[in-house]
Amino acid sequence: MKHVRGLRHEPGVREPRELFVEVFEATYVDVVRFAARRIDPGRAEDIAAEAFAVAWRRLDALPLELGQARAWLFGIARKLLLAHHRQANGMLLVQLADEVGVDGHQESVAGIADLAAAWQRLQPVHQESISLTAWDGLTGAEAAAVLGISPVAYRIRLTRARKALRALLDSTPPATLNRRATAREGTQ
Amino acid sequence: MMISTTDLSRLDPARAIPDDLVNEPRARATLAEITSTPPVQDLPTQRRGSRTGLRLAAGIAAASIGALALTQVFSPSSAYASWTAVPRPASAAESARWGSWCQQMHNDATPRGYQVRLVELRGPYAYVVLGGSDGYEATCLITQEKADGNHEAGGFSGPLPQQPTSEGLVTNSVREVNDGGSKSAFEVTGRAGADVAALVFDIDGTEVKATLDNGHFAAWWPAPASLFPKWGPPNPNVTITLTDGTSYTQRIQAFDVSPL
Numbered sequence: 001m002k003h004v005r006g007l008r009h010e011p012g013v014r015e016p017r018e019l020f021v022e023v024f025e026a027t028y029v030d031v032v033r034f035a036a037r038r039i040d041p042g043r044a045e046d047i048a049a050e051a052f053a054v055a056w057r058r059l060d061a062l063p064l065e066l067g068q069a070r071a072w073l074f075g076i077a078r079k080l081l082l083a084h085h086r087q088a089n090g091m092l093l094v095q096l097a098d099e100v101g102v103d104g105h106q107e108s109v110a111g112i113a114d115l116a117a118a119w120q121r122l123q124p125v126h127q128e129s130i131s132l133t134a135w136d137g138l139t140g141a142e143a144a145a146v147l148g149i150s151p152v153a154y155r156i157r158l159t160r161a162r163k164a165l166r167a168l169l170d171s172t173p174p175a176t177l178n179r180r181a182t183a184r185e186g187t188q
Numbered sequence: 189m190m191i192s193t194t195d196l197s198r199l200d201p202a203r204a205i206p207d208d209l210v211n212e213p214r215a216r217a218t219l220a221e222i223t224s225t226p227p228v229q230d231l232p233t234q235r236r237g238s239r240t241g242l243r244l245a246a247g248i249a250a251a252s253i254g255a256l257a258l259t260q261v262f263s264p265s266s267a268y269a270s271w272t273a274v275p276r277p278a279s280a281a282e283s284a285r286w287g288s289w290c291q292q293m294h295n296d297a298t299p300r301g302y303q304v305r306l307v308e309l310r311g312p313y314a315y316v317v318l319g320g321s322d323g324y325e326a327t328c329l330i331t332q333e334k335a336d337g338n339h340e341a342g343g344f345s346g347p348l349p350q351q352p353t354s355e356g357l358v359t360n361s362v363r364e365v366n367d368g369g370s371k372s373a374f375e376v377t378g379r380a381g382a383d384v385a386a387l388v389f390d391i392d393g394t395e396v397k398a399t400l401d402n403g404h405f406a407a408w409w410p411a412p413a414s415l416f417p418k419w420g421p422p423n424p425n426v427t428i429t430l431t432d433g434t435s436y437t438q439r440i441q442a443f444d445v446s447p448l
């Protein structure tokens with residue numbers, strides 16, 4: 001996970017363009033990754049470009065703390081993705097990698113396959129809750145802001161999502177390795 | 189089975205994207221293209237004046253708060269133009285029609301055996317709250333004018349693990365719902381105590397009356413049609429009038445017990 005630091009604090013005032021460029025440099029790959037988890041990865045940079053274009057047009061609303069700015073950009077990207085998918089219920093599926101890198105141990109391959117199978121059965125609302133912290137690296141407050149819910153709501157939502165994933169894992173038959181799990185021997 | 193962050197990271201579809209992607213030609217071209225135009229070009233005229241000569245001072249919280257305020261202006265005329273702050277109770281026929289419509293919509297997606305808890309009407313819009321056997325709630329926002337209804341938005345929340353006090357509420361707080369495009373609304377649902385007679389939300393100066401029906405309450409209002417998310421959900425004041433005629437006011441998040 002990438003650690004997000006605050007924007008540079010310098011004496012005096014800074015031009016909006018300078019601030020935007022700094023945010024772009026620091027968050028571009030994160031926004032692309034955010035999109036790639038929710039749409040064809042080949043289109044992720046299109047979504048990112050659109051999100052930054054939107055942010056440029058509303059530069060006055062750009063949070064000055066980098067973590068919040070990143071979450072704000074994720075929120076814009078999420079709305080663009082919802083519009084793209086025409087999701088009326090406001091929830092986004094979070095995809096898995098086509099090929100899953102694991103070590104060469106059969107147990108590990110099976111475990112990852114089980115997790116992938118459980119994830120596919122997880123409700124989108126739970127997928128989003130988990131992915132925002134596990135993959136997108138947001139704090140609870142930032143994830144709540146992306147989803148447009150209160151931090152209290154997000155904490156409980158995340159707890160429930162983790163429980164739901166564990167329950168699905170517990171109810172999943174032993175791995176059949178039916179997913180495209182690719183063992184990459186000697187890489188771990 | 190334990191779930192580790194490492195296991196999850198192996199399933200991340202974005203893990204192959206390189207850290208230095210921003211240095212690639214496509215990213216540089218994107219930045220150059222975006223910043224080749226003046227920023228803040230689509231602000232309304234009356235706000236553009238305040239942007240003249242804007243210079244941001246890093247770390248000055250007041251600037252951030254001021255910017256957020258611009259995005260939170262309550263403007264029901266911009267979307268859901270015929271929305272009304274005071275709901276009209278649905279007739280039995282309207283409740284049956286839109287309740288059934290919403291049940292079908294949600295049960296098609298996730299069969300749960302939802303029962304209709306509440307139906308209210310605001311202008312041309314029907315709003316339905318369903319209760320699931322698992323304690324979850326599901327909602328539908330519907331345009332009635334279309335012959336077969338038109339699903340504007342909806343969502344899931346809950347469960348609500350606690351009962352309200354006789355004079356209080358339990359809720360999942362305010363949540364944003366949207367039509368998948370540019371129209372968004374905020375909704376709030378939950379349970380009200382036995383002594384609660386009326387609920388009114390203060391939405392940026394507009395009094396939005398909630399529907400209260402058999403211990404359940406609901407209200408919704410248009411959100412600014414914008415791609416710019418504000419920081420966090422609304423946390424409006426709600427004035428609770430009790431059956432003895434007294435009332436008190438609290439922030440809605442004070443009653444937030446279970447938000448999923």
